[in-house]
Amino acid sequence: MMLTRRHFTGASGLLLAGLGIRRPRAEAGVVEIRMRSDEDGGHVGFDPIGLLLQPGQTVRWRCEANYHTTTAYHPANGGRSLRIPRGARPWASDVLLPGETFQVTFTAEGVYDYLCEPHEQAGMVGRLIVGKPTGPGSMPFDWFKGSAESSDWLEVPPGARSALPSVADIMDRKVVPAMGF
């Protein structure tokens, strides 16, 4: 998995807008997920919230408003429970401000659940499926209970659980847009 941190693209976007050139949404093989917020920050989310990818594709998260992170559910990220494929490298962006991006290239097949640190409790979470819907992310939220190695892992909070689209919904629709924007 390849990580690229904090690209600031606001200036080039303004420059291109000034020249009357429309910047392409993303290059081939790169899929964008918008990190959204309404004006008062009362409603936030990843858009799309659910996405089916092929191995080798890159996701680029782009902060559009407010401030956000993209952070994998993984013990390395604050002791959270493992909800990405075993052996896949966990990611955790810094806080991204409007115009900033963070990208990850996905190779291992399976389900990847992730969150926004400031807004996890508010239900700002997302689910990616790379190829086949397998691995810890495809299992119930309490799958790790009863094992010694995972006794101190944190469960996904209720507000985040209820916000995540189902695996079946993502496999069926391929792109699940955020609601309410």
Ligand SMILES: [Cu+2]
């Ligand atoms: Cu957020």
